[in-house]
Amino acid sequence: MHAFEQLLHGFAVALTPVNLMWCLVGTTLGTAIGVLPGLGPALTIALLLPITFKVEPTAAFILFAGIYYGAMYGGSTTSILLNTPGESATIVTALEGNKMARSGRAGAALATSAIGSFVAGTIGTLGITFLAPIVVDWALKFGPADYFALMLLAFVTVTAVLGSSAVRGMAALFFGIWLGLIGVDLQTGQARFTFGVPELLDGINVIIVAVGLFAVGETLYVASRYKSGTDEIIPLKGSLWMTREEWARSWKPWLRGTALGFPIGAMPAGGAEIPTFLSYFLEKKLSTKPEEFGRGAIEGVAGPEAANNASAAGVLVPMLTLGLPTSATAAIMLSAFQSYGINPGPLLFESQAQLVWGLIASLFIGNVMLLVLNLPMIGLWVKMLRIPAPLLYAGILVFATIGTYGITQSPVDLVLLYLIGGLGYLMRRYDFPTAPVIIGMILGPLAEQNFRQAMTISAGDWTVFFTRPISATILVLALLALAGPKLLGFWQSFRMPAEPMGGDA
Amino acid sequence: MLTKRELMAGSAAFGGLSLLGASSQAQTVDLLKMFVPAAPGGGWDQTARSLEAALRATKLVNGVQITNVPGAGGAVGLPQFLNQWKGQGNALMVAGMVMVGSLLANKSPLSLTQVTPIARLTGEAEALCVPQGSPFKTAMDFAQALKADPAKVPVAGGSAGGTDHILLGMIAKAMGVAPSKVSYVAFSGGGPATAALLGSQVAAGISGYGEFGEQIKAGKLRVLAVSSDKRIEGIDAPTLKEQGIDVELFNWRGVFAPPGVNDAQRNAMTAMIEKLAASKEWAEVCKRQEWTQITLTGPDYGKFIAEETTRIGGILKELGLA
Numbered sequence: 001m002h003a004f005e006q007l008l009h010g011f012a013v014a015l016t017p018v019n020l021m022w023c024l025v026g027t028t029l030g031t032a033i034g035v036l037p038g039l040g041p042a043l044t045i046a047l048l049l050p051i052t053f054k055v056e057p058t059a060a061f062i063l064f065a066g067i068y069y070g071a072m073y074g075g076s077t078t079s080i081l082l083n084t085p086g087e088s089a090t091i092v093t094a095l096e097g098n099k100m101a102r103s104g105r106a107g108a109a110l111a112t113s114a115i116g117s118f119v120a121g122t123i124g125t126l127g128i129t130f131l132a133p134i135v136v137d138w139a140l141k142f143g144p145a146d147y148f149a150l151m152l153l154a155f156v157t158v159t160a161v162l163g164s165s166a167v168r169g170m171a172a173l174f175f176g177i178w179l180g181l182i183g184v185d186l187q188t189g190q191a192r193f194t195f196g197v198p199e200l201l202d203g204i205n206v207i208i209v210a211v212g213l214f215a216v217g218e219t220l221y222v223a224s225r226y227k228s229g230t231d232e233i234i235p236l237k238g239s240l241w242m243t244r245e246e247w248a249r250s251w252k253p254w255l256r257g258t259a260l261g262f263p264i265g266a267m268p269a270g271g272a273e274i275p276t277f278l279s280y281f282l283e284k285k286l287s288t289k290p291e292e293f294g295r296g297a298i299e300g301v302a303g304p305e306a307a308n309n310a311s312a313a314g315v316l317v318p319m320l321t322l323g324l325p326t327s328a329t330a331a332i333m334l335s336a337f338q339s340y341g342i343n344p345g346p347l348l349f350e351s352q353a354q355l356v357w358g359l360i361a362s363l364f365i366g367n368v369m370l371l372v373l374n375l376p377m378i379g380l381w382v383k384m385l386r387i388p389a390p391l392l393y394a395g396i397l398v399f400a401t402i403g404t405y406g407i408t409q410s411p412v413d414l415v416l417l418y419l420i421g422g423l424g425y426l427m428r429r430y431d432f433p434t435a436p437v438i439i440g441m442i443l444g445p446l447a448e449q450n451f452r453q454a455m456t457i458s459a460g461d462w463t464v465f466f467t468r469p470i471s472a473t474i475l476v477l478a479l480l481a482l483a484g485p486k487l488l489g490f491w492q493s494f495r496m497p498a499e500p501m502g503g504d505a
Numbered sequence: 506m507l508t509k510r511e512l513m514a515g516s517a518a519f520g521g522l523s524l525l526g527a528s529s530q531a532q533t534v535d536l537l538k539m540f541v542p543a544a545p546g547g548g549w550d551q552t553a554r555s556l557e558a559a560l561r562a563t564k565l566v567n568g569v570q571i572t573n574v575p576g577a578g579g580a581v582g583l584p585q586f587l588n589q590w591k592g593q594g595n596a597l598m599v600a601g602m603v604m605v606g607s608l609l610a611n612k613s614p615l616s617l618t619q620v621t622p623i624a625r626l627t628g629e630a631e632a633l634c635v636p637q638g639s640p641f642k643t644a645m646d647f648a649q650a651l652k653a654d655p656a657k658v659p660v661a662g663g664s665a666g667g668t669d670h671i672l673l674g675m676i677a678k679a680m681g682v683a684p685s686k687v688s689y690v691a692f693s694g695g696g697p698a699t700a701a702l703l704g705s706q707v708a709a710g711i712s713g714y715g716e717f718g719e720q721i722k723a724g725k726l727r728v729l730a731v732s733s734d735k736r737i738e739g740i741d742a743p744t745l746k747e748q749g750i751d752v753e754l755f756n757w758r759g760v761f762a763p764p765g766v767n768d769a770q771r772n773a774m775t776a777m778i779e780k781l782a783a784s785k786e787w788a789e790v791c792k793r794q795e796w797t798q799i800t801l802t803g804p805d806y807g808k809f810i811a812e813e814t815t816r817i818g819g820i821l822k823e824l825g826l827a
Contacts, residue, residue, distance in 0.1 A: 140700060140703050140704035143701070143704060143706035144690075184577065184611070184664070185665070187690075187691045188665050189664065189665035189666035189826045190826075198577055198584075199576055199577075201576060201580060201611060202576050202577055202581075409573065410574075410575075410581075449691075449693075453701075456659055456688050456690045457690060457707060459656040459659075459688065460656075
């Protein structure tokens with residue numbers, strides 16, 4: 001009841017004309033950058049950080065949260081119509097969504113992703129409102145050993161999305177892990193892979209790698225292929241209204257996607273990618289028509305889209321309650337808190353009640369705005385995809401360069417940006433997936449640090465990973481995820497030749 | 506009389522000239538250039554921005570221009586300040602104890618003794634905290650357990666070789682335990698370290714009091730001791746020394762002029778900062794930020810830097826980091 005009263009008070013803050021305007025600016029900008037490939041919420045918020053010196057904190061965070069939620073909505077449009085994920089969190093959406101669009105069901109795909117995003121975003125925001133304190137208590141039970149087990153599980157699930165060639169995927173993943181290891185080691189204070197360059201001592205900012213691979217690399221790739229034709233935008237066909245059957249096939253994946261996305265988003269390194277992949281495979285397993293997967297199954301759009309929005313809500317829980325960023329965007333929002341001198345923590349809900357509850361209320365309002373922005377006005381965003389590629393990509397390159405320089409004002413970072421951009425181009429050219437680089441860069445060092453923290457705490461006793469109930473449970477899950485499909489395949493191939501021989505299998 | 510525009514357009518030498526005249530009487534400095542070898546938002550940056558506000562409020566300075574060069578605890582910024590800002594009489598760098606440690610740990614050929622010391626301004630005491638349900642009631646309980654078996658007492662804090670790690674090393678040394686034996690669990694900042702402490706994943710945590718303050722007020726953490734020489738107003742905890750552990754550590758911050766400034770320029774800067782440090786505006790800032798004022802200027806400050814470099818270097822060596 002207490003939370004409900006606070007929420008009402010929050011609405012009073014969020015519904016002031018000024019804050020409504022910031023919310024609208026944020027959600028519109030967020031949808032735009034979500035739609036445009038190569039621009040993400042982390043980059044956009046980083047570019048907007050200087051406004052924290054001019055705008056009061058509540059307004060700034062309403063703007064930032066609007067961008068964050070908006071990008072999750074907008075990214076799916078590009079995935080569905082262009083088969084190029086607008087956001088890393090919408091990679092999976094492209095798998096089925098683009099196939100649906102190709103078979104003339106773009107309207108339904110866009111509708112199920114927008115409504116699914118709305119459902120998940122609203123449930124997720126309700127989750128922040130009522131579950132934040134409970135989630136905090138639960139999350140605090142996770143020690144380094146449990147986190148390490150969680151990272152292992154994440155690595156196992158990541159291998160499922162390495163793309164067609166496992167060798168290329170692994171190469172990209174390990175390149176990412178190597179990038180993540182550059183800098184001063186947290187546990188010993190020793191420099192690793194810095195080659196005597198002092199600017200590398202703090203490690204390479206993941207934003208620079210993401211911008212380099214996704215913005216610069218993508219731009220170079222598009223430029224190199226420009227003469228040979230541009231990406232095909234599938235015209236918006238099919239009614240935006242979903243049929244009764246499509247509703248029936250969508251609502252369960254929405255709820256399941258939300259159930260996966262929210263808690264995983266709230267976990268460190270959970271992010272938005274993992275729950276979308278998990279949701280996709282879950283829907284594929286549960287579907288009554290698994291043969292449709294790969295040809296445009298609506299469940300494969302509904303589930304992951306709900307999952308990525310729910311995870312965006314989930315990410316805000318540890319950020320607000322513990323000051324723990326679990327995604328690149330949250331890390332940048334955290335630095336915005338710090339520039340206001342506000343320390344997110346369990347007492348934030350009391351000491352900054354106006355800010356926190358105003359922000360949460362604005363998320364509800366933002367979700368409604370986004371539904372309107374992304375369904376009736378979808379035609380507008382599609383037009384944005386028709387901006388001539390040379391103009392669009394030149395613009396992206398300029399923004400990426402300014403944005404990167406704006407983060408640290410370091411020329412070394414600019415050199416890195418273009419080096420990584422060039423590499424991103426080569427990776428695209430030779431069909432290496434780029435997403436595992438980012439996943440490896442975030443998860444690799446976290447896994448390493450958690451492993452070593454766990455070992456320090458246990459005084460070098462490695463059984464700690466098996467004796468802690470949470471860790472042991474997660475490790476068993478990881479083992480099942482890794483060996484399960486292979487064992488099943490092995491068992492089946494063993495049984496098949498056995499049968500003709502009349503064995504008792 | 507120089508206008509602000511002329512001063513900005515002119516070379517740094519003009520800035521120095523205007524300061525020459527300022528040394529005798531409290532004349533206003535037109536433009537003070539501040540160099541912060543850290544990212545916006547951190548402790549040094551907050552110090553610089555608080556200094557800016559207080560210097561303007563006390564009319565000691567008309568305009569302030571802040572340059573941030575972040576990276577490696579100041580090891581990236583310092584070479585730039587030494588080379589490119591040389592001889593600029595209207596420039597100040599904000600730095601502190603963390604830089605002494607990071608230069609040593611990164612085996613940098615540079616040292617804080619190469620810049621011109623102006624004044625030590627503030628200090629933040631470190632706090633030793635335990636979860637609410639911890640068996641440790643006093644800092645001595647903790648220290649005895651550490652003495653009995655350091656491997657069994659994992660302590661959380663910030664990155665290895667930082668202030669938190671150094672304090673744990675000092676406590677161990679004071680108890681006769683080799684600092685290299687301590688079981689220090691480095692986290693990427695006060696937030697994650699606090700989370701580990703709240704979940705009782707570690708036996709104790711060390712960080713600036715500010716990182717733990719909210720949790721202590723909420724009753725989820727207990728503070729066993731502060732690392733300052735005297736008790737701190739508003740913090741309900743004894744010092745380490747009171748409890749028989751002969752350790753004192755401040756995460757101090759101060760200002761430095763570039764190398765190559767002349768005596769008149771140095772004296773003018775020192776006079777300006779001394780006036781500021783005595784002002785009620787600065788006292789209010791320190792109170793709000795929970796910084797302890799530990800002003801030290803002139804040759805004493807230079808001597809302090811040299812001593813601190815030796816002291817921190819020694820403990821880092823014993824921790825196996827330098």
